Structure formats: C-alpha cells, structure tokens
Amino acid sequence: MHRIVSKTRLSPNVTRLDVEARRIAEIRQPGQFVIIRRAPKAERIPLTIADTNPVAGTISLVIQSVGKSTQDLVAMEVGQAIQDISGPLGMPTELIESGRALCIGGGVGTAVVHPIAQGLHQREVPVISVIGGRSKEWVIFEEELRRLGEVVVCTDDGSYGRKGFVTDAAKDILTAGGITIVYAVGPVPMMRAVTNLTRSFGVHTVVSLNPIMVDGTGMCGGCRVDVGGETKFACVDGPEFDGHKVNFDLLADRLSTYRTHEQSSLDRHDHNCRIGLGK
Amino acid sequence: MIQMKISPKERLAIQRQLMPEQDALERAHNFAEVNLGFPEQLALLEAQRCIQCKDPKCVNGCPVRVNIPRFIKFVAEGNLQEAARSLLGDNALPGVTGRVCPQETQCEAECIRGLKGKPVAIGYLERYVADWAFQNANGLKQAPAAPTGKKVAVVGAGPAGLTAAGELAKQGHSVTIYEALHQPGGVLVYGIPEFRLPKKIVDLEVQRLQEAGVEIECNVVIGRTYTLNELRAKFDAIFIGNGAGLPVFMNVPGENFKGVYSANEYLTRVNLMAAYDFPQADTPVLIGKRVAVLGGGNVAMDSARTAKRLGADASMIIYRRTRKEMPARAEEVHHAEQEGIQFEFLVAPVEVLGNDKKWVTGLKCIRMQLGEPDASGRRSPVPIPGSEFVLDCDIVVVAIGTRANPLLTATCPELKLNKRGNIEADENGMTSLPGVFAGGDIVRGAATVILAMGDGKRAAQSIGDYLKAKVG
Numbered sequence: 001m002h003r004i005v006s007k008t009r010l011s012p013n014v015t016r017l018d019v020e021a022r023r024i025a026e027i028r029q030p031g032q033f034v035i036i037r038r039a040p041k042a043e044r045i046p047l048t049i050a051d052t053n054p055v056a057g058t059i060s061l062v063i064q065s066v067g068k069s070t071q072d073l074v075a076m077e078v079g080q081a082i083q084d085i086s087g088p089l090g091m092p093t094e095l096i097e098s099g100r101a102l103c104i105g106g107g108v109g110t111a112v113v114h115p116i117a118q119g120l121h122q123r124e125v126p127v128i129s130v131i132g133g134r135s136k137e138w139v140i141f142e143e144e145l146r147r148l149g150e151v152v153v154c155t156d157d158g159s160y161g162r163k164g165f166v167t168d169a170a171k172d173i174l175t176a177g178g179i180t181i182v183y184a185v186g187p188v189p190m191m192r193a194v195t196n197l198t199r200s201f202g203v204h205t206v207v208s209l210n211p212i213m214v215d216g217t218g219m220c221g222g223c224r225v226d227v228g229g230e231t232k233f234a235c236v237d238g239p240e241f242d243g244h245k246v247n248f249d250l251l252a253d254r255l256s257t258y259r260t261h262e263q264s265s266l267d268r269h270d271h272n273c274r275i276g277l278g279k
Numbered sequence: 280m281i282q283m284k285i286s287p288k289e290r291l292a293i294q295r296q297l298m299p300e301q302d303a304l305e306r307a308h309n310f311a312e313v314n315l316g317f318p319e320q321l322a323l324l325e326a327q328r329c330i331q332c333k334d335p336k337c338v339n340g341c342p343v344r345v346n347i348p349r350f351i352k353f354v355a356e357g358n359l360q361e362a363a364r365s366l367l368g369d370n371a372l373p374g375v376t377g378r379v380c381p382q383e384t385q386c387e388a389e390c391i392r393g394l395k396g397k398p399v400a401i402g403y404l405e406r407y408v409a410d411w412a413f414q415n416a417n418g419l420k421q422a423p424a425a426p427t428g429k430k431v432a433v434v435g436a437g438p439a440g441l442t443a444a445g446e447l448a449k450q451g452h453s454v455t456i457y458e459a460l461h462q463p464g465g466v467l468v469y470g471i472p473e474f475r476l477p478k479k480i481v482d483l484e485v486q487r488l489q490e491a492g493v494e495i496e497c498n499v500v501i502g503r504t505y506t507l508n509e510l511r512a513k514f515d516a517i518f519i520g521n522g523a524g525l526p527v528f529m530n531v532p533g534e535n536f537k538g539v540y541s542a543n544e545y546l547t548r549v550n551l552m553a554a555y556d557f558p559q560a561d562t563p564v565l566i567g568k569r570v571a572v573l574g575g576g577n578v579a580m581d582s583a584r585t586a587k588r589l590g591a592d593a594s595m596i597i598y599r600r601t602r603k604e605m606p607a608r609a610e611e612v613h614h615a616e617q618e619g620i621q622f623e624f625l626v627a628p629v630e631v632l633g634n635d636k637k638w639v640t641g642l643k644c645i646r647m648q649l650g651e652p653d654a655s656g657r658r659s660p661v662p663i664p665g666s667e668f669v670l671d672c673d674i675v676v677v678a679i680g681t682r683a684n685p686l687l688t689a690t691c692p693e694l695k696l697n698k699r700g701n702i703e704a705d706e707n708g709m710t711s712l713p714g715v716f717a718g719g720d721i722v723r724g725a726a727t728v729i730l731a732m733g734d735g736k737r738a739a740q741s742i743g744d745y746l747k748a749k750v751g
C-alpha cells in the first residue's frame with residue numbers, strides 16, 4: 001500500500017499527489033512511469049513520475065482527470081493509500097550531454113516534460129521550456145521549470161504569457177537557432193504539430209506516447225504503436241520515441257477504442273456520486 | 280467411510296465415471312467452473328478402477344513422477360488424509376494440475392486400463408483429493424524446516440516460481456518471490472479463465488505457500504525495479520521463472536485496427552482485471568458479435584470460450600491445420616464444441632479488414648492443405664492458391680503463440696540465452712551464471728503447467744545442493 005502524503009490542485013482538472021514508493025523514488029530516471037491500481041476492481045493506469053523525493057521516499061504523480069480512473073484517484077485524500085504501484089517502467093529518456101534543449105509541454109504533458117528538463121539541467125545542458133494551457137489557471141509546473149532554465153508560457157486566450165499555441169513560440173525559438181533537440185509531450189494533436197514543425201527545421205524530436213496500457217511489462221501488446229513502420233510496445237520500448245517516425249493517426253485512433261465504455265463508466269460514476277453511492 | 284473388498288473381476292467391470300459438469304447451454308453464458316468435481320461416491324468408484332500395477336506406467340507418463348497408484352489406493356480406502364499427504368508430497372499444486380494438465384497425453388495415456396476401455400480418470404481423482412485438502416488444510420500442516428539462514432530470490436509467481444519457492448521453503452531457506460503483476464499466479468491468474476481454473480484455487484495454493492513462510496512481493500519488475508545483478512548481490516541464489524509472456528502477432532495488414540487483440544491482452548482484461556464484470560470492475564473489454572480466434576492451442580480455446588461467454592453470437596476458431604494437429608487439451612476442445620464454438624480448419628489469415636473508422640469488419644483468409652511433415656512431425660500446411668475468402672467478424676484474437684520477454688534478460692547480458700531469447704539452463708536448471716537457476720516457459724518456450732512445476736522442483740533441489748556446497 002502506498003500512502004498519499006500530500007495533495008495539491010494545480011489547475012481546474014490537474015492534481016498532484018505525492019505518494020510513498022521508496023524504491024521507485026530512489027531509482028527512477030527521467031521518462032519513466034508507474035502503473036497504478038488504486039484499489040481492487042480498479043483499472044491499471046500508467047502515470048509518469050513527474051518528480052521524486054528520495055529522502056522522503058515519495059514520488060509525485062500529476063494527474064489530469066479525464067475519466068473514471070483518474071477521477072477516483074484525485075478524489076483520494078492525504079492519508080489514504082493506493083493499493084498497487086509498480087515501476088519504474090519504460091526506458092529512461094535519452095538525454096543529450098551537450099547542446100541546447102527545447103522542452104515543450106502541453107497541458108498535463110508539462111508535468112511529464114519536467115523530469116526530462118531536470119535530467120538535462122543535471123547534465124548542465126541549457127534548457128528552454130515552452131509550456132501552454134487554455135488560460136492562466138490551466139498552466140502548471142511553471143515555477144518548477146523556471147528553476148531549470150528559461151520558460152515561455154503560452155495561453156490560448158492570452159490571459160497569461162504569450163497568446164497562441166506552444167507551436168508558435170517554439171517556431172520563433174527554432175528560427176532563432178541553436179536548438180540541438182526538442183522534447184515534446186502533450187495531447188496527440190500538439191505532438192503531431194510540433195513534429196511537423198521541427199521536421200522542417202531538421203531538429204531531432206523526442207515525444208512521449210500515451211497509448212492505452214494494461215500490464216506495462218510487454219505482456220499484452222495493447223500499447224503497440226507504429227514507429228517508422230515497425231510495431232513497438234510503448235511500455236517497454238518507449239514510451240519515448242523519435243517523433244518524426246511516429247504514426248500519430250494510429251495512436252489517436254487506438255486511444256478511442258473504449259470511448260463508449262469510458263462514457264458509460266463516467267455516467268454511472270456521476271450517478272453514484274449524486275445518489276451517494278460513491279464513497 | 281467403509282471400505283468394501285471387491286474382486287478383480289468386479290474392479291474391471293466398473294466403468295470410467297463421468298465428470299459432472301454445468302449444462303453446456305447454461306455455462307456458455309457464465310464464468311463459473313465447467314467441471315463440478317466428483318462427489319465422494321464417484322471418486323470412490325473411480326479409485327477402485329485402479330488395478331494397482333506393480334510397475335505403474337502412469338507414473339512414467341507424469342513429468343513430475345507423482346506416485347499415482349499410491350494416492351489412488353488411499354482414496355479407494357477412504358483415507359483422504361493419507362491420499363492428500365501422498366499427493367502433496369509429490370506435487371505442490373494438485374488443485375491446479377488436476378484441472379489443467381493434458382492427462383490424455385501424459386499419465387492417462389499410459390494407464391493399462393486404457394488398453395481395453397478407458398483409462399482411470401487420474402486427473403479427476405487428483406482434483407478430488409486436492410479440493411478435499413483445501414477443505415481440511417489444518418490436518419495437513421507440516422512442521423517448518425530448521426532455518427538454514429540462506430536467502431533465495433524467485434522471479435515470477437507462475438507455476439515454476441511457486442513450486443520452486445515451496446520446495447526451497449521446505450528445505451529451510453528464506454524465500455522471497457518477486458512478481459511483476461499485482462497478483463501472484465502467472466498464467467494461472469491472467470491467462471487461464473475462471474471457468475476452467477477458479478482464481479480461488481490459485482489463491483488457496485498461494486496461501487499455502489505463504490503459510491509455509493514464503494514471502495511474496497508483488498508489483499516488482501525484475502529488470503526495472505531491481506536488476507538481476509542487484510538480486511545476486513542480496514541473495515545466496517536465484518530462481519528465474521518469468522514465463523514466456525511476449526505475444527506474437529501475425530504481421531498481416533490491418534493488425535492494429537481496433538478490435539484486434541493478442542490473446543494475452545484479451546484474457547488478461549477478462550481474467551486478471553475482471554472485465555466480464557464491467558462496469559462493476561473498471562477495466563473494459565470489447566464485446567464482439569462475431570469473434571475470430573486464430574490458433575489451435577489451449578490459449579485459443581480459452582479465448583473463443585471467453586468470447587462466447589461475453590455474449591458473442593458466433594465464436595470461431597481459425598486453425599491452419601486440422602483437428603488432429605490441434606495442441607489443445609482434448610477436454611477443452613470437447614467442451615468448446617458443446618458450447619457451440621465453431622471450428623474452421625485448414626484456414627489461415629491473410630489480412631484484417633476494417634471500415635473507415637478503423638474498426639475490424641472481417642478477416643481475409645486463405646484455405647490450406649497439409650503438405651509434408653515438418654521438424655515437429657506435424658504435416659505443415661500450405662496455402663491453396665486462389666482460395667481466398669472473407670470471414671465477417673468484429674473482433675480478432677491472435678493466439679498463435681508467445682515468446683520470451685526480453686525485459687529481464689536485456690538488463691543482464693552476461694546471462695546466456697539461446698537464439699530464440701530463452702534462457703539456457705542445464706537439466707538441473709543451472710544457467711550460465713553461478714547461483715542463478717531458471718525453469719518453466721522462459722527456458723522451454725511456451726509449454727505446460729506441469730513441466731514448469733517439474734522445472735521448479737528440480738531447480739530447488741539443485742539450489743539446495745549448490746547452497747550446501749557453497750557452505751562446505
């Protein structure tokens with residue numbers, strides 16, 4: 001069991017939970033994730049290790065509530081315990097040793113980009129981060145990223161930072177030159193747009209894919225993605241891949257597999273909450 | 280129970296007792312166990328059929344050499360306590376093997392009574408004794424062995440790992456099992472469905488091990504949470520039983536359409552994650568109207584029968600050879616037929632077809648004919664040119680095999696593998712690394728529960744010898 005030691009709301013639908021998981025806290029590397037199963041009968045869902053405190057033996061999970069499993073998770077309170085956490089899973093990020101990195105985070109992807117920026121910073125690679133959200137209140141991890149380098153914030157409505165998409169800001173930075181590598185994490189359309197942009201600049205781009213997973217150990221093949229025409233299992237071969245080779249259409253399509261189930265889960269969940277059955 | 284003396288003639292006159300089972304039409308819609316188990320009366324009658332051969336051939340047919348006539352004799356005498364002691368002494372998981380072993384090609388194939396008539400139902404009797412033992416566990420507890428102070432790590436809580444752990448604990452070593460998933464059991468809990476092997480049985484077997492002092496740590500992935508070399512530094516010896524869990528796909532166009540599953544994913548969702556109980560359980564699974572399952576082994580039968588239970592109108596086995604070559608257990612094929620599973624023999628998939636939304640709509644297939652026998656002695660199928668046809672379906676389950684998962688071995692390049700990625704181990708389970716032993720599917724490739732258990736047992740023996748030698 002893994003006790004929740006702190007809970008912070010970061011944006012209207014993103015919550016950070018710091019959870020006890022000593023071994024994982026000690027050895028995780030940027031790019032790695034855990035699979036958690038909140039309670040018996042709950043789903044196994046993958047979440048990136050956004051930060052870690054090896055001394056306290058905790059890891060930080062930054063969770064966007066999109067469906068039943070994530071909502072149930074963020075409804076948990078400090079002192080309660082998560083049943084199962086396994087990890088750290090996936091291959092660590094391939095971090096460059098020299099040059100200059102551009103880290104792009106969209107929405108909850110900003111939390112996923114954070115450990116990558118941390119790793120680069122540790123290697124003394126200069127990092128510039130471009131992060132975005134719908135409006136000011138949706139921007140997360142700005143402060144954490146500022147500790148690691150320059151940060152450009154973009155909001156769709158211009159309520160904070162620069163108005164527009166992260167790709168607009170990224171384009172200016174790439175045009176100015178000097179970027180060795182781009183790390184981009186966010187919704188599929190954003191990662192696709194970033195890779196289209198960086199392709200024209202010829203800058204190597206790493207993306208973190210988020211297919212539906214079950215075991216996270218290469219046993220089921222449910223997480224398969226197409227990278228350069230080859231089938232890869234994102235949980236063991238990834239989750240990070242060369243963005244210029246990823247078949248984003250396939251990823252987006254496979255993510256929609258359970259849409260009707262997800263809706264029925266949520267409807268039922270909301271109903272139970274209203275009539276007082278949900279915890 | 281009073282034991283009746285019967286003459287040899289009377290003994291030979293007793294017919295093989297039938298296993299009571301759930302009605303086929305009813306069970307095709309539920310996940311409860313198909314076989315209901317012998318009641319006492321039938322078990323006694325069946326046990327009396329055994330003629331207690333001086334040189335019992337059945338024992339040679341058993342990969343772990345269970346002393347079959349001995350435990351059956353105790354059953355015939357109504358002494359279940361001794362029957363259970365005898366059986367459990369030879370086989371750590373009789374509740375499992377009594378249900379899933381291919382008896383018809385092992386012990387029962389060798390039974391003398393099978394020469395004229397039907398062999399003794401050894402598997403059913405094994406199950407009977409094991410189930411009795413669960414109910415009467417207290418009388419069977421063994422005194423713990425004197426601690427040796429040696430620590431052994433076991434990787435994977437499948438049948439190989441569980442058996443090795445049990446034997447090692449009996450020797451007095453302190454044993455810790457590391458299991459990647461949240462529940463111990465391996466294929467027994469994520470693959471083999473409830474209707475064939477209830478989870479409860481596996482839980483009871485696991486509980487028995489824990490009571491014998493075995494520690495089980497779930498959610499630990501060796502190769503990620505700890506490397507093999509870290510374990511080597513912390514333990515005196517290691518047994519690797521991490522299975523052959525990497526699914527093989529067909530490599531045909533359309534394989535990534537929504538509705539194509541590996542059997543591992545399909546069965547894991549339904550079994551381990553209880554998707555049949557969605558939305559009471561959170562994990563979903565797609566429910567097909569017409570489900571095509573590719574393959575002819577136990578995994579394929581389990582998938583097709585699962586699809587039927589989830590509500591498919593048509594659940595079809597697509598196999599590229601004929602009925603005779605199917606590697607599945609005879610009883611499963613028989614049960615599948617009773618439940619209305621359709622069989623398409625001598626058919627191979629060419630392409631998965633999908634609609635504009637990328638949902639599976641069908642399977643393009645080609646008819647095959649049997650050619651010359653291949654290396655395994657089976658006649659290999661060859662396509663008949665121009666015989667392509669389309670089979671309508673909305674789910675495709677790929678059950679054509681699994682390979683060794685490289686997750687663990689990739690982090691320990693010193694460990695010698697064969698060219699298929701399986702760990703190389705000698706007949707005692709010893710690998711190329713001192714103190715590291717392996718067995719089960721990771722060594723053999725996808726095989727059987729009993730072979731995995733046999734490996735676990737043998738390896739535990741050699742680990743014991745190794746640890747003794749290390750001291751002296």
Ligand SMILES: Cc1cc2nc3c(=O)[nH]c(=O)nc-3n(C[C@H](O)[C@H](O)[C@H](O)COP(=O)(O)OP(=O)(O)OC[C@H]3O[C@@H](n4cnc5c(N)ncnc54)[C@H](O)[C@@H]3O)c2cc1C
Pocket residue numbers: 033043045046047048049061062063064065066067068069070071108111112209210211212213239255256257259262263265
């Ligand atoms: C390696 C990896 C790391 C991830 N890290 C994080 C993280 O740090 N923080 C975070 O909030 N989320 C992360 N995700 C996504 C997260 O796992 C999913 O949002 C979650 O499983 C959705 O479960 P649900 O029941 O709440 O939603 P559902 O009801 O299952 O789905 C709701 C919506 O989310 C989409 N969805 C379903 N499963 C996934 C999935 N696995 N990934 C993305 N979208 C999905 C569906 O298509 C649907 O539109 C990660 C995914 C992967 C594969």
Ligand SMILES: Cc1cc2nc3c(=O)[nH]c(=O)nc-3n(C[C@H](O)[C@H](O)[C@H](O)COP(=O)(O)OP(=O)(O)OC[C@H]3O[C@@H](n4cnc5c(N)ncnc54)[C@H](O)[C@@H]3O)c2cc1C
Pocket residue numbers: 217379380381434435436437438439440457458459460463464465466467470471472499500501502520521522523524546577578581608684686687718719720721725726727728729731
């Ligand atoms: C659907 C299906 C039906 C079958 N039906 C039958 C049958 O009727 N009769 C029969 O005899 N055989 C049957 N088999 C085959 C049989 O189940 C296997 O041969 C047997 O389970 C192999 O045992 P094992 O202990 O080697 O591996 P497994 O049972 O595969 O167990 C390996 C365990 O190791 C864990 N693991 C893997 N990697 C790691 C890691 N890196 N770190 C920690 N843990 C790890 C896994 O999660 C798993 O729990 C069937 C197989 C399947 C898939």
Ligand code: FES
Pocket residue numbers: 212213214215216217218219220221222223224233234235236
């Ligand atoms: S999640 Fe099952 S193989 Fe990747």
